[in-house]
């Protein structure tokens with residue numbers, strides 16, 4: 076499965092005001108129009124599931140279910156092999172179908188927590204969680220398409236391992252600390268892209284990119 080990416084970024088490619096900081100801290104600074112949230116939710120609803128990295132769950136405590144709409148089943152997923160997400164977090168509130176990638180080293184207490192909360196555990200191997208196994212596990216469970224809403228580490232892993240589909244980039248009218256989290260964390264070779272669409276939303280722009288056919 077190819078995974079699309081949906082991210083709001085500053086004009087210098089930064090997705091949160093600081094490391095370990097909730098990206099929603101930008102909301103009172105920018106006061107985005109309702110249309111921006113709607114555009115984001117509409118992209119989510121084009122997919123069967125929304126994925127996030129575990130650092131994002133920890134820093135934002137998101138529901139990942141604000142895009143709920145009649146006739147659309149919200150599905151959210153993350154990978155948390157170390158069992159870092161606390162039981163009180165909204166990801167485990169039981170409100171929507173939830174899947175979590177685990178490995179052979181995931182602690183028993185955490186596996187029990189997932190079971191108690193009705194969260195589906197998706198096996199991702201024995202060492203570092205393998206994205207290929209996670210995505211195959213989602214497909215086996217009926218998830219045919221997914222959009223990843225960050226953060227930068229998971230985005231980079233999807234890119235580097237060849238799972239990147241489209242990029243939906245909400246370019247925000249702000250410059251953020253360059254030492255914070257980049258849209259694609261870490262080093263990598265240039266990846267040429269092709270612009271498929273652009274839409275102005277207030278002071279922001281929603282850009283849709285696909286990988287250029289020349290980039291493999």
Ligand SMILES: NC(=O)c1ccc[n+]([C@@H]2O[C@H](COP(=O)([O-])OP(=O)(O)OC[C@H]3O[C@@H](n4cnc5c(N)ncnc54)[C@H](OP(=O)(O)O)[C@@H]3O)[C@@H](O)[C@H]2O)c1
Nearest residue numbers: 082083090091098128129130131204225226227228229232
């Ligand atoms: N502006 C936006 O639209 C937006 C969207 C999302 C997030 N954010 C911001 O981004 C920040 C978090 O981003 P982040 O880059 O630090 O982390 P992240 O991508 O959210 O999460 C990365 C973590 O995912 C886990 N993981 C498990 N399997 C993995 C695999 N195969 N490949 C890669 N990662 C795997 C790792 O945790 P383990 O080591 O525990 O396995 C890794 O540290 C937050 O501040 C959040 O607010 C912004």
